[in-house]
Amino acid sequence: MQSHGIPRVAATTLDKSEQARNKERKQIIQYQALERDVVDRVKAKDYSDTTFQLTSQLLTQNPEYYTIWNYRRLVLQHVSARELAADEEPSEQDAAAANKAGLPPAQHEVLLLIKEDLQFLIPLLKQYPKCYWIWNHRSWLLGTATKHLPAHSAVTLWQAELGLVSKMLGLDSRNFHGWGYRREVVLAIERLSSNGDGEKGSGSGNMVESEYAYTTKMIQSNLSNFSAWHYRSQLIPRLLSSRSADTNARQEFLNAEFELITRALYTDPYDQSLWFYHQYLMATLNPANAQALPVLEPCGRVEHARYLEREIGSVREMLEGAEDCKYIYQALLEYSGRYLEVEAEGGEVALGEMRGWLRELRGIDPLREGRWRDLERKMGL
Amino acid sequence: MDSLDNTSWDVIITGTGLPQSLLALSLSRSGKQILHIDRNDYYGGDEAALALSEAEQWVKKHGGDASENADSAYSHATISLSDAQEEGAKKLGFSRAYSLALAPHLVYARSNLLPAVVSSRTHSQLEFQAIGSWFTVTAPLDGLPSWSRLTRVPSGREDVFRDDSLDLRSKRSLMKFLRFVASYDEESEQQRMVELKGLPLSVALKQHFGLKSAAAVGPLLALALPTVSEIETTMEFAVPRIARHLRSIGMFGPGFSAVLPKWGGLAEIAQVACRACAVGGGVYVLGQGIKNAIRAEDAEDSKLRLELTGGEEVTARWLVGCPRDLPATISKPIPNQADPAEDIMKSISIVSSPLTSLFPPTAEGGVIPAGAVVWVEVAGSSSPSVRILVHSSESGECPAGQCVLYASLRGDPSYLDTAVQNLLESMGEQPKPEVLWQMQYQHHAEAEQPQNTTSSGHVFTLQPLSTGIVLEDDVLKDVEEAWRKIMGNGAEGFMKFESREGVDEDE
Numbered sequence: 001m002q003s004h005g006i007p008r009v010a011a012t013t014l015d016k017s018e019q020a021r022n023k024e025r026k027q028i029i030q031y032q033a034l035e036r037d038v039v040d041r042v043k044a045k046d047y048s049d050t051t052f053q054l055t056s057q058l059l060t061q062n063p064e065y066y067t068i069w070n071y072r073r074l075v076l077q078h079v080s081a082r083e084l085a086a087d088e089e090p091s092e093q094d095a096a097a098a099n100k101a102g103l104p105p106a107q108h109e110v111l112l113l114i115k116e117d118l119q120f121l122i123p124l125l126k127q128y129p130k131c132y133w134i135w136n137h138r139s140w141l142l143g144t145a146t147k148h149l150p151a152h153s154a155v156t157l158w159q160a161e162l163g164l165v166s167k168m169l170g171l172d173s174r175n176f177h178g179w180g181y182r183r184e185v186v187l188a189i190e191r192l193s194s195n196g197d198g199e200k201g202s203g204s205g206n207m208v209e210s211e212y213a214y215t216t217k218m219i220q221s222n223l224s225n226f227s228a229w230h231y232r233s234q235l236i237p238r239l240l241s242s243r244s245a246d247t248n249a250r251q252e253f254l255n256a257e258f259e260l261i262t263r264a265l266y267t268d269p270y271d272q273s274l275w276f277y278h279q280y281l282m283a284t285l286n287p288a289n290a291q292a293l294p295v296l297e298p299c300g301r302v303e304h305a306r307y308l309e310r311e312i313g314s315v316r317e318m319l320e321g322a323e324d325c326k327y328i329y330q331a332l333l334e335y336s337g338r339y340l341e342v343e344a345e346g347g348e349v350a351l352g353e354m355r356g357w358l359r360e361l362r363g364i365d366p367l368r369e370g371r372w373r374d375l376e377r378k379m380g381l
Numbered sequence: 382m383d384s385l386d387n388t389s390w391d392v393i394i395t396g397t398g399l400p401q402s403l404l405a406l407s408l409s410r411s412g413k414q415i416l417h418i419d420r421n422d423y424y425g426g427d428e429a430a431l432a433l434s435e436a437e438q439w440v441k442k443h444g445g446d447a448s449e450n451a452d453s454a455y456s457h458a459t460i461s462l463s464d465a466q467e468e469g470a471k472k473l474g475f476s477r478a479y480s481l482a483l484a485p486h487l488v489y490a491r492s493n494l495l496p497a498v499v500s501s502r503t504h505s506q507l508e509f510q511a512i513g514s515w516f517t518v519t520a521p522l523d524g525l526p527s528w529s530r531l532t533r534v535p536s537g538r539e540d541v542f543r544d545d546s547l548d549l550r551s552k553r554s555l556m557k558f559l560r561f562v563a564s565y566d567e568e569s570e571q572q573r574m575v576e577l578k579g580l581p582l583s584v585a586l587k588q589h590f591g592l593k594s595a596a597a598v599g600p601l602l603a604l605a606l607p608t609v610s611e612i613e614t615t616m617e618f619a620v621p622r623i624a625r626h627l628r629s630i631g632m633f634g635p636g637f638s639a640v641l642p643k644w645g646g647l648a649e650i651a652q653v654a655c656r657a658c659a660v661g662g663g664v665y666v667l668g669q670g671i672k673n674a675i676r677a678e679d680a681e682d683s684k685l686r687l688e689l690t691g692g693e694e695v696t697a698r699w700l701v702g703c704p705r706d707l708p709a710t711i712s713k714p715i716p717n718q719a720d721p722a723e724d725i726m727k728s729i730s731i732v733s734s735p736l737t738s739l740f741p742p743t744a745e746g747g748v749i750p751a752g753a754v755v756w757v758e759v760a761g762s763s764s765p766s767v768r769i770l771v772h773s774s775e776s777g778e779c780p781a782g783q784c785v786l787y788a789s790l791r792g793d794p795s796y797l798d799t800a801v802q803n804l805l806e807s808m809g810e811q812p813k814p815e816v817l818w819q820m821q822y823q824h825h826a827e828a829e830q831p832q833n834t835t836s837s838g839h840v841f842t843l844q845p846l847s848t849g850i851v852l853e854d855d856v857l858k859d860v861e862e863a864w865r866k867i868m869g870n871g872a873e874g875f876m877k878f879e880s881r882e883g884v885d886e887d888e
Contacts, residue, residue: 170747220543221635221744266549267542267556321553321591 034058042071047078056120063124066133073140076113083109084148103153110148114141114157122164129168135177139184146188155192161185166214173218179227183234186211208239223264229277236284237293247297254295257281262314269318269325282311282335301342308339309348329361337379355381385666386693390416392867393687393695395671395702397655398426399647400843403860404701406501406654409661410878411868416697417655417663420670420690420706424652427454427703427845428484430645430778433476433818436460436729439483440820447721447825452705454845455483458822461798472733473817474780480645481729481778484824485770485787486852487512487639487754489625490632493854495640497876498650506653509640510776511633513743513750517599518800518807520758531738531807534600534756536638537630546596554592558601561590562624578617583762585616602766603756606851608725608791611762622851636743641752644777647852660881669693671700673708685839699867703845704827723826725848726794730786730801731779734814739771739784751775757788757800765792767800768850783817789850794821824848841866 038058041051055072058065083106090098090105098108118141125134142161146154162185169178186207215232218225236257240250258281264274283292285304296303312335318328336349336357358381362372391413394401402424405417423429431439443450443458450456488494488509498504515534535541537559541552565574577585582601586592602611604626605619629638642649659665668691675686675694684696700707739753755769770787772778778785786804788797798819805814826848841863846856861875 170744221539223539223542263549263552264542267552268538321550321557 031058031061034061038068038071042074047075051075052079060124063128063131063134069133069137073137076117076144080110080113080144080148083113101153103149107149107153111145111153114145117141118157125168129172129175130177132177135181139181142185142188146192151192155189158185158188158192162189169218173222173225174227176227179231183231206242208235208242211235212239219264223268224271224273226273226276229273229280233277233280233292236295240295250296254281254284258311265315265318269322269328272327275327275331278311278331279334282307282338286338305339305343305346308335308342309346311335312339312348323360324364326361326364329357329364332357333361333375333379351381354379384693385416385669385689385691385695388416388693388695389684390414390695390697392416392699392701393418393671393685393697395419395700396426396706397421397424397651397667398703399428399651399846400856400860401426401702402651402654402658403497403857404843404863405658405663406503407860407864407876408867409658409663412662413867415658415661415663416666416695417658418666418669418671418689420668422668424655424667425483425645425648426651426706428482428486428647428651430480430482430648433473433479433481435476436479436481436820440822443822447823454705454825454827455822456825458820460818460820462818473731474783478780479731479778479785480648481731481785481820482646482648482787484846485641485646485772486846486850487752487770488641488852489639490629490637491625492852493857494650494852497857500878501657501876502878502880503650503653503657506656507649508643509633510643510751511637511743511748512639512641512752512754512770513637513748514739514741515600515603515754516739516756517603518755518757518803519599520761520803531755531804531809532600534603536604537627547594551592551594551597554586554590555597558586558590558592559623559627562620563627565620565624574616574620578615578620580616581612582614582616582619583611599756599758603754606754606756606768606849608765608849610765634743634748636747637750639752641772641776643751643775646778647846670706671702671708699839699841701841701843701863701867703843705845707840707842720826723791723848725824725826726790726792726797726821727824728786728788728794728797728801728819728821730788730816731818732784732786732805732814733782733817734784734808734810735773735782736771736784736808736810736814738808740773740775749775755804757803759790759796759799759803764796765790767796769800769804770850787850789824789848794823797821 034054034057038051038054041048041054052072052075055068055075058068059072062068086106090109094109095105098105101108101111103111118138121134121138121141124131125138128134138161142154142157145157162182165178165182165185168175169182172178190207212232212235215228215235218228219232222228240253243249245253261274261278261281264271265278268274280292281295283289284295285299285307286292287294287299287301287304312332315328315331315335319325322328333354336354339346339348358372358376362369365372392408392415394405394415394417397417397419401417405415408415419426421429423431423435429439437460440458440460443453443455445456447456495509498507515536517532517534519530519532532546533540533544535544535547535555538556541547541555541559544552547555561570561573564570577589580588582605583595583598586598586601592598598611601619601623602614605614605622607614607618626638630636632638633640655663655665670690671687672690673688675688684698685700686694686696687700688694739755740750742749751773753771755771757767757769759767767788767790769789772785772787774781774783776785786801788800790796790800801816801819805816808814827845843863844855844859847853864875865872
């Protein structure tokens with residue numbers, strides 16, 4: 001974990017003195033007792049507040065113990081069901097607070113429960129940012145809120161989540177849990193804010209532009225961000241339709257994306273995540289590729305051939321000064337192969353040149369000889 | 382406190398500059414009887430941080446030339462206040478709102494000082510802030526109206542990616558160079574480094590890395606911070622320093638490579654170190670120095686007998702200090718004086734603007750830095766450039782809405798002001814930020830000290846800090862040597878302490 005401005009002392013010191021071992025023994029006994037207590041209580045269907053507090057203690061010590069998260073959810077479910085079914089009069093305080101929040105008192109109680117648990121998770125998430133179960137529990141809490149509370153309450157919670165995930169990605173921009181959670185959050189906000197109008201462009205809930213801008217920002221702070229590039233590629237089809245982009249606009253957009261990725265590739269051709277994005281852009285031109293939705297409209301053989309020619313030329317130029325970069329040769333071979341399928345008589349590449357690239361590739365990466373031999377056979381070189 | 386006369390000590394440390402204070406810290410748990418004195422009436426010695434009125438007094442004291450200031454590293458101190466500045470002076474805050482560092486330094490994240498600060502448990506009393514961005518200011522071109530350009534130095538791949546002034550080929554070549562620098566000391570690149578090391582940096586960039594654009598040279602020089610001109614800066618000098626910068630980026634957070642201690646820089650570390658020694662039983666007396674050694678060595682009890690400036694006589698097993706704090710009878714005079722051409726001209730300017738564009742956040746969601754480095758060309762590439770450290774009010778050195786500019790140059794002192802003005806002009810702020818107050822002085826280089834210059838070997842001289850602006854690892858290594866001499870050769874645990882009972886540990 002990185003620190004911010006202040007050097008950190010190591011959290012554990014390897015001190016196996018008798019004193020330390022005794023201390024450790026006590027800790028183990030205490031932990032095992034705690035665990036047994038929680039398990040027994042849940043078996044006995046004791047969903048009291050005490051049980052809840054005990055799960056907090058246990059999970060703070062060991063957040064990877066996913067069964068205890070399940071138990072915690074059982075308690076929460078039990079308590080919220082009880083609140084929602086309640087027909088006793090709420091206290092004056094509770095009623096006033098609920099009124100202020102614009103919610104019936106029972107739902108307000110549920111909201112408070114959820115908010116408190118979200119708070120509980122924050123320090124754990126900071127300490128264990130890659131623990132599946134913590135993200136999962138968060139997701140569950142938000143899901144419960146969405147189920148039981150009116151849209152305006154739930155959306156506020158989801159928007160706070162967007163802030164939180166942006167902060168977590170600021171701390172570690174390559175945390176894929178964060179990126180996955182972000183997609184979930186964006187989807188929820190859009191759904192809850194759409195007011196059922198269903199229109200792709202005008203709904204106040206349409207976040208595709210801001211999310212696209214967010215990927216730009218993240219890429220600028222770290223080029224090697226597989227997740228950011230991937231998210232970007234997922235957003236593009238919706239982005240273009242939400243802008244109601246016509247043929248010209250789409251062409252301009254695609255050219256701008258190629259310009260961006262070319263600039264990145266010149267800066268660092270050894271970064272694989274950049275080549276993946278370049279391949280994605282090329283794939284959108286390929287009508288045979290069902291997974292990459294087309295960007296251009298129309299997008300037929302002519303466009304495909306034109307871009308292949310252009311990019312092969314561009315990537316060829318990248319070789320100068322980076323003759324030892326295997327990704328360049330791989331890209332050249334891949335795109336050349338495709339080009340020859342699309343435009344067999346096109347003059348952009350010659351078989352001799354392709355054989356030269358394959359030779360270079362074999363020299364740079366001899367461990368993958370089998371793979372290069374396969375490629376050679378497949379391409380008929 | 383009772384008089385010091387006829388007292389006996391294990392170690393006497395003279396001067397509370399950074400090296401001496403670090404030694405005091407390292408000995409703070411040793412149980413040794415330590416007397417730590419300083420002939421000034423403030424802590425920090427040559428690295429002191431001064432309030433405004435203290436700075437004015439200091440300037441009076443160090444105003445003469447080098448011969449009149451033979452026992453100091455500084456001389457030729459002046460305060461310049463033009464009429465415009467007299468007006469500006471009214472905008473100054475009260476004296477104690479300022480903490481001006483005589484010797485501001487960059488502490489790289491990789492420096493050996495920071496782990497020592499942590500392991501000695503003093504880090505909770507210090508606050509370190511980021512030095513975020515580096516800039517160059519190119520000199521206005523002849524014949525054109527005066528216009529200095531401020532450009533941010535690319536410090537890594539993403540910066541190079543974003544830099545619009547670099548074309549694609551230049552981006553490629555610059556990255557190639559940075560990649561070489563990042564592994565210059567590994568076996569794969571050693572041969573290449575041997576071939577290139579004598580070449581000037583600018584020549585090597587063009588001939589061996591394909592970097593044709595002259596505009597890319599300035600930023601790389603800025604990262605190396607040489608005191609000599611561009612053409613005199615060799616690969617041997619520049620590459621390890623650029624590597625140090627690159628390897629330090631991201632260690633404490635994204636986007637920055639070095640830190641500065643809040644509230645006065647190294648002086649703050651010195652104070653915290655002395656405080657730790659005092660807590661450990663060390664005795665502190667300001668306003669006292671070593672006047673004389675009465676007897677260098679008493680044959681019977683092998684203790685040093687020393688006379689303090691106040692007349693008191695004390696004895697000690699060990700005496701440690703920097704050469705200028707030790708009387709000539711103990712530390713032999715330096716046979717070869719340092720070359721005056723190595724002296725550094727310095728200035729401290731208080732500026733009327735927060736200069737916000739010099740302190741962009743270090744990264745998306747990153748910290749706001751409190752320091753910036755600006756490399757200012759003043760007279761073409763055959764002349765050394767001026768280095769300016771800019772500290773915002775977040776450093777604690779000046780009130781909000783102002784900045785402190787620390788300029789240094791090996792060359793003509795009049796260029797210091799030119800550089801400051803060029804920098805302020807290049808900010809593009811309306812109205813142009815003005816200098817409210819400025820002091821100038823000269824810092825004398827120290828010749829290399831041979832160690833243990835006395836026959837007894839119980840006097841240890843510590844190297845004073847260099848005239849540079851980067852804290853070098855040598856400082857702590859020197860302190861460790863002294864520590865080992867005092868504690869005995871088998872001693873272990875230099876700067877490694879357990880936290881004291883009941884002391885608040887801020888984790």
